[in-house]
Amino acid sequence: MNKIAPVLSFFKKRDDKPSDKELIRENPCIDCSLCLEVCDKGLWPSILLEDIKNGRFADSKKHGIDECNDCGDCTTECPMSIPLFKYLRLGKILSFYNGNKSGLIPILLELQSNFGYLPKDMVSHIARFLKLPEGHIHSVASFYKSLRLTPPGRRHVCICRGTACHISGAPQLTRDTEKLLGIKEGETSTDNEYTLDNVACVGCCALAPVITVNSETYGKMNSDKVQKLFKKTDTKDENPG
Amino acid sequence: MITADFRAKAEKEWQKITNPSIPQIFIGMATCGEAAGALSIYKSIESTLMKNHIEARIHKTGCLGMCYCEPMVDIIKPGQPRITYRNLEPETAAELITDYLVNNNYRTDLALGAWGEAIDGIPNLFEIDFLKYQERTALKNIGVINPEDISQYIARGGYKGFEKALCTQQDEIIDEVEKSGLRGLGGAGFPTGFKWKECRKTESYPKYLICNADEGDPGAYMDRSLLESDPHSVLEGMLIAAYAIGCSRGFIYIRDEYPLAIKRVRTAIEQMGQYELLGENILDSGFNFDIEIREGAGAFVCGEESALLASIEGNRGMPRHRPPYPAESGLWGKPTDINNVKTLANIPAIITNGAEWFADRGTGSSKGTAIFALTGKVANRGLIEVPMGITLRKIIFDIGGGIPNGKEFKAVQTGGPSGGCLPAELLELPIAFDSLAVAGSIMGSGGMVVLDEDTCMVDVARFFLDFAKQESCGQCIPCRLGTKQMFDILDDITKGKGRQTDIDMLLELSESVAHTSLCGLGRTAPNPVLTTLRYFQNEYEAHINHKRCHANVCRLLVEEGNIDE
Numbered sequence: 001m002n003k004i005a006p007v008l009s010f011f012k013k014r015d016d017k018p019s020d021k022e023l024i025r026e027n028p029c030i031d032c033s034l035c036l037e038v039c040d041k042g043l044w045p046s047i048l049l050e051d052i053k054n055g056r057f058a059d060s061k062k063h064g065i066d067e068c069n070d071c072g073d074c075t076t077e078c079p080m081s082i083p084l085f086k087y088l089r090l091g092k093i094l095s096f097y098n099g100n101k102s103g104l105i106p107i108l109l110e111l112q113s114n115f116g117y118l119p120k121d122m123v124s125h126i127a128r129f130l131k132l133p134e135g136h137i138h139s140v141a142s143f144y145k146s147l148r149l150t151p152p153g154r155r156h157v158c159i160c161r162g163t164a165c166h167i168s169g170a171p172q173l174t175r176d177t178e179k180l181l182g183i184k185e186g187e188t189s190t191d192n193e194y195t196l197d198n199v200a201c202v203g204c205c206a207l208a209p210v211i212t213v214n215s216e217t218y219g220k221m222n223s224d225k226v227q228k229l230f231k232k233t234d235t236k237d238e239n240p241g
Numbered sequence: 242m243i244t245a246d247f248r249a250k251a252e253k254e255w256q257k258i259t260n261p262s263i264p265q266i267f268i269g270m271a272t273c274g275e276a277a278g279a280l281s282i283y284k285s286i287e288s289t290l291m292k293n294h295i296e297a298r299i300h301k302t303g304c305l306g307m308c309y310c311e312p313m314v315d316i317i318k319p320g321q322p323r324i325t326y327r328n329l330e331p332e333t334a335a336e337l338i339t340d341y342l343v344n345n346n347y348r349t350d351l352a353l354g355a356w357g358e359a360i361d362g363i364p365n366l367f368e369i370d371f372l373k374y375q376e377r378t379a380l381k382n383i384g385v386i387n388p389e390d391i392s393q394y395i396a397r398g399g400y401k402g403f404e405k406a407l408c409t410q411q412d413e414i415i416d417e418v419e420k421s422g423l424r425g426l427g428g429a430g431f432p433t434g435f436k437w438k439e440c441r442k443t444e445s446y447p448k449y450l451i452c453n454a455d456e457g458d459p460g461a462y463m464d465r466s467l468l469e470s471d472p473h474s475v476l477e478g479m480l481i482a483a484y485a486i487g488c489s490r491g492f493i494y495i496r497d498e499y500p501l502a503i504k505r506v507r508t509a510i511e512q513m514g515q516y517e518l519l520g521e522n523i524l525d526s527g528f529n530f531d532i533e534i535r536e537g538a539g540a541f542v543c544g545e546e547s548a549l550l551a552s553i554e555g556n557r558g559m560p561r562h563r564p565p566y567p568a569e570s571g572l573w574g575k576p577t578d579i580n581n582v583k584t585l586a587n588i589p590a591i592i593t594n595g596a597e598w599f600a601d602r603g604t605g606s607s608k609g610t611a612i613f614a615l616t617g618k619v620a621n622r623g624l625i626e627v628p629m630g631i632t633l634r635k636i637i638f639d640i641g642g643g644i645p646n647g648k649e650f651k652a653v654q655t656g657g658p659s660g661g662c663l664p665a666e667l668l669e670l671p672i673a674f675d676s677l678a679v680a681g682s683i684m685g686s687g688g689m690v691v692l693d694e695d696t697c698m699v700d701v702a703r704f705f706l707d708f709a710k711q712e713s714c715g716q717c718i719p720c721r722l723g724t725k726q727m728f729d730i731l732d733d734i735t736k737g738k739g740r741q742t743d744i745d746m747l748l749e750l751s752e753s754v755a756h757t758s759l760c761g762l763g764r765t766a767p768n769p770v771l772t773t774l775r776y777f778q779n780e781y782e783a784h785i786n787h788k789r790c791h792a793n794v795c796r797l798l799v800e801e802g803n804i805d806e
Contacts, residue, residue, distance in 0.1 A: 101555050102553065102554050102555045102573075103555065104555035105535070105536070105538055105552060105555055106535065106536060108538070109497060109536055109538060139557055140555070140556065140557055143540065143557040143558065143714075144537075144538030144539055144540050144558070145538070145539030145540060146497050146498075146537075146538040146539035147538055147539075161459065161708075162459035162460050163459045163460030163616075163617070163654060163657065163688065163690045163701075163704070163705075164459075164460045164616040164617050164690050165459075166459075166701075166704050167617055167618065167690065167692060167696050167701070168617075168618075199498060199539075200457055200459055200498070200539065200541060200708075200712075201457070201458070201459040201460065201461070201462070201498070202272070202498055203272060203273075203456070203461075203462030203465040203466075203498070203499060204272060204273045204276050204308075204462070205308075205460050205461070205462055205614060205616035205617075205622070205688075205690075206273055206308030206309060206311070206616055206622035206623060207273060207276055207277060207308070207311075208616065208617075210276065215500060217272060217275065217276035218276065219273075219276040219277055
């Protein structure tokens with residue numbers, strides 16, 4: 001039993017997550033300091049949250065945000081269900097670029113490598129932090145092909161459409177893969193397992209045609225190999241370990 | 242200065258590797274090697290060494306450029322030359338280790354070549370066709386050294402050019418580069434020395450230096466290989482350029498499709514910091530410089546310099562009108578010098594060996610060497626560095642080993658989506674900036690895709706227009722709508738809906754798109770159509786008039802043809 005549990009019982013444990021609007025305008029934090037207690041690194045996540053919310057990146061660095069190891073304990077313990085963990089991640093990225101506007105694209109890329117895509121709420125936070133209009137961020141995010149605003153499937157399959165791949169049979173490979181996975185290019189399967197995309201060129205032209213699955217590269221593909229590749233990864237995942 | 246002590250230590254360390262007391266094993270671990278299975282080879286070799294209690298050192302090197310032989314392993318046994326083995330599988334790699342290291346069997350069946358001398362049925366590596374005609378300067382270290390170890394680069398003469406530059410007047414360095422005749426190897430071929438001079442002349446501070454590693458051309462991977470296998474040569478080039486121009490901050494813009502290149506460059510920059518090659522007061526010379534990595538986000542147009550600047554500033558990568566050129570007003574309105582990876586990689590050698598040495602090779606207005614990624618339907622696919630002026634035939638048939646499976650050569654595509662397709666009649670064409678332009682193609686960044694008789698030229702033109710259409714930033718109308726219209730016409734032709742007027746229409750559209758587009762992407766987008774029309778008009782006519790695709794590529798035509806018969 002936690003030390004301050006009796007005090008906590010006065011507050012009703014919230015089941016719903018506070019909305020982002022709430023988080024910014026009001027502060028649902030009740031200063032229980034549970035997050036401080038559970039943090040292995042001795043950080044105080046709720047203080048860091050305040051720093052990040054107010055754009056004080058120098059302070060958040062001073063308070064040791066770089067040491068956060070993304071364990072997520074603070075979020076699970078928070079009696080007010082504040083998604084601390086999400087904010088700390090964002091804060092870490094933003095404090096690295098010190099709220100610099102020119103770091104927008106690296107920030108978005110880093111955010112995407114953390115979440116797999118650019119969640120809408122995070123985009124609006126970035127806009128506020130960098131003092132940019134939200135529309136600008138959307139215009140940038142929709143311009144670049146690597147940035148995506150929708151979550152990809154668990155396995156992100158990209159077929160290379162470089163010249164060497166094209167003449168070595170990439171169009172046929174695309175048709176085979178589409179048939180095998182039951183989705184068209186640019187789509188995500190309904191069970192969120194596969195997303196099929198194309199990539200301009202991964203620079204492995206000597207091994208054409210090339211497919212990448214979650215940034216692992218497979219060369220000299222043909223329809224048999226495609227079948228084997230997706231079968232293999234399927235069975236591997238069914239028996240983890 | 243990099244102390245003589247340190248250089249001597251690095252050289253001694255390198256001596257221990259090339260002339261070792263225990264076996265040294267080198268595994269090519271660039272992206273192409275890893276895709277071919279180098280990781281499983283690494284594991285297999287490691288476990289075989291453990292099992293047999295062999296003491297050996299494993300090095301991860303980059304790629305030797307012989308992608309058709311991947312995965313490759315080099316072994317140096319005490320008292321023996323370095324021997325390169327090709328196309329290994331985990332099982333054969335394990336066999337090789339026991340056979341060669343334990344039983345002294347060379348395994349000639351797996352060997353590709355021995356470095357420097359032929360032994361016992363293994364040819365000299367540098368005498369085999371693929372390497373015989375090459376002259377490697379910018380690529381001299383790839384596949385030889387461990388890219389994540391700065392001391393190996395230093396041991397092979399690294400940073401000597403920079404040290405020499407620091408003892409030279411800045412204007413003299415620029416003169417030297419100008420005298421060498423080095424031209425931008427990113428595609429446009431603008432004289433590098435002139436660019437530097439312009440940037441140095443502009444009175445505005447701070448100045449920026451950008452290394453353009455946004456290699457978007459499909460079918461080209463020279464920059465990736467260079468950054469993955471020898472990042473320090475590019476970074477040294479950046480240091481020299483920054484010192485000569487007077488830049489205080491540098492960026493290296495790498496596309497995010499190359500994660501390994503980004504990782505290796507990051508490591509290299511960290512190591513440079515440790516050896517006082519970056520930061521304040523570099524090597525006690527009073528020169529300050531820092532390099533930052535910027536990742537691209539998958540937009541081809543960002544290879545265009547003004548779009549690249551917009552991208553670094555955190556905006557949509559849209560080109561703007563030039564002039565003013567970046568040398569006058571670039572990043573955040575300050576003078577900025579932008580050079581390609583390969584251009585910068587040539588700089589250290591020019592400074593160390595002098596302009597005359599560089600200008601000795603090549604033709605009248607194209608000096609030095611050209612780096613190509615030779616891919617497509619050719620037997621020996623890989624990375625080559627050849628002196629300018631070499632003929633296409635020599636590249637494709639002597640170095641590349643001709644067309645596999647007994648097929649007929651049809652065309653070679655150079656310069657990616659901005660270049661063109663050159664037919665068999667032009668095989669004797671010497672490679673140089675001007676000669677390629679006359680033939681309707683461009684040097685480009687160095688992609689060279691060989692096409693055989695199974696390739697339909699209309700389909701190739703359609704492919705490139707599809708690419709240009711998708712990658713157009715959408716800012717100016719000729720490019721946004723013109724490429725779409727051209728694509729639609731080509732798409733119709735490949736689907737058997739071609740009209741008699743299509744060819745004239747394509748020519749007319751090409752002309753307007755080429756003349757009225759804002760940036761290089763639009764201006765060069767019609768090149769693939771123009772060259773295929775110029776050299777392969779009969780194929781267009783067969784598609785339009787007879788609804789036939791002789792290469793059996795255009796599916797709808799092929800299927801309909803079958804029904805007719």
